[in-house]
Amino acid sequence: MQESMYSAMFGALTQEHRLNIIANNLANVNTTGYKRDQMAFKDVFVRFAHDEIREATFNLKSEQLFPDPDHYAKPRIAVAQIDFEQGSLKQTGGPLDVALSGEGFFKVRTPEGEDFYTRGGAFHVNAVGQLVNGNGHQVLGEGGPIELPGEGGQVTVSGSGQIFVDGDEVDALTVVGVDNPQVLEKVGHTYFRIRTPGAAAEIPVPETVVEQGYLEMPNVEVVTEMVNMIEAHRAFEAYQKIITNTRETDSKATDQVGRDK
Structure with a gap:
């Protein structure tokens, strides 16, 4: 399975979680004293074992025993935080x-x-x-x-x-x-x-x-939440398309490219 499949799957799950939070905020738009939830993200690096190895070289022409370090930055959900901003x-x-x-x-x-x-x-x-x-x-x-x-x-x-x-x-x-x-x-x-x-x-x-x-009143801005909801829907649809295209590519590679001649 290609790396794009995993990235798209995680992205779709993230947007689903985001939609749940937005829907809950909108459901409490008239709830006295309610504080909205918001999602926080962070970048993490996927590290491989050889990334942490610093091999010794004896001269400039020495061949490396390990490949160059590869780091892939991917967004991850850090936590759903409560926004305690004052409401009207x-x-x-x-x-x-x-x-x-x-x-x-x-x-x-x-x-x-x-x-x-x-x-x-x-x-x-x-x-x-x-x-x-x-x-x-x-x-x-x-x-x-x-x-x-x-x-x-x-x-x-x-x-x-x-x-x-x-x-x-x-x-x-x-x-x-x-x-x-x-x-x-x-x-x-x-x-x-x-x-x-x-x-x-x-x-x-x-x-x-x-x-x-x-x-x-709750510190929920209806217009902002609706814009966030549309954005999350569009992102979810884009991830779905990536998953579909990746699956079709894998199927083609298996059925056509990998077929014995």
């Missing part, structure tokens, strides 16, 4: 809708634990007076789950995350950053968590402002 803020006017202007995340408690982060700030009060998000999971404050006393009180959230009900401070939203955001992984429901425990630590984000009455 949409004004809702809801007293329990909050958005982060700057870095950082809200912390929520799920049945799997408390180490979950999110940028989604569409909160409401459940039947027992706790502040929860759209999934019904508790929003964490300085003392644990946030509880809002009474009903019908005027809720005010300051820029630093302090929560006031009728002028009395009841708690403060836990807003934290991560010193290495690239170790975060998505776990659904716009949640993130540290992929490997201990790989990153929480840090304060004093420059971040909590905006009451706003929600952060």
Whole structure:
């Protein structure tokens, strides 16, 4: 099988993976707090054993025992990374809708634990007076789950995350950053968590402002994603054509050129 077959096959698989990522970004174009995924590439060199051998020569006319080093550069997928760029803020006017202007995340408690982060700030009060998000999971404050006393009180959230009900401070939203955001992984429901425990630590984000009455929209540009999708489709079709042509060439070499005369 020719080298072009392997290269084209890998290229087609890469574009298929890229299309899956683009489709997921477009599917979440209206998901509050969603962060788009993007693919990263790197060049690697295929090295052969003789490439690393540096033979000694006794004179200028000495013949080389090994062929010249051959290196072939090929693109490889490095990793699918999360783009944490700030999304636009949409004004809702809801007293329990909050958005982060700057870095950082809200912390929520799920049945799997408390180490979950999110940028989604569409909160409401459940039947027992706790502040929860759209999934019904508790929003964490300085003392644990946030509880809002009474009903019908005027809720005010300051820029630093302090929560006031009728002028009395009841708690403060836990807003934290991560010193290495690239170790975060998505776990659904716009949640993130540290992929490997201990790989990153929480840090304060004093420059971040909590905006009451706003929600952060996803950082997905529909036009850009559609252009990327068309480009990926065209590339996939080109790789398919290379695979077909290579197969036809191999078949011709086997059936015609290699036939005994």
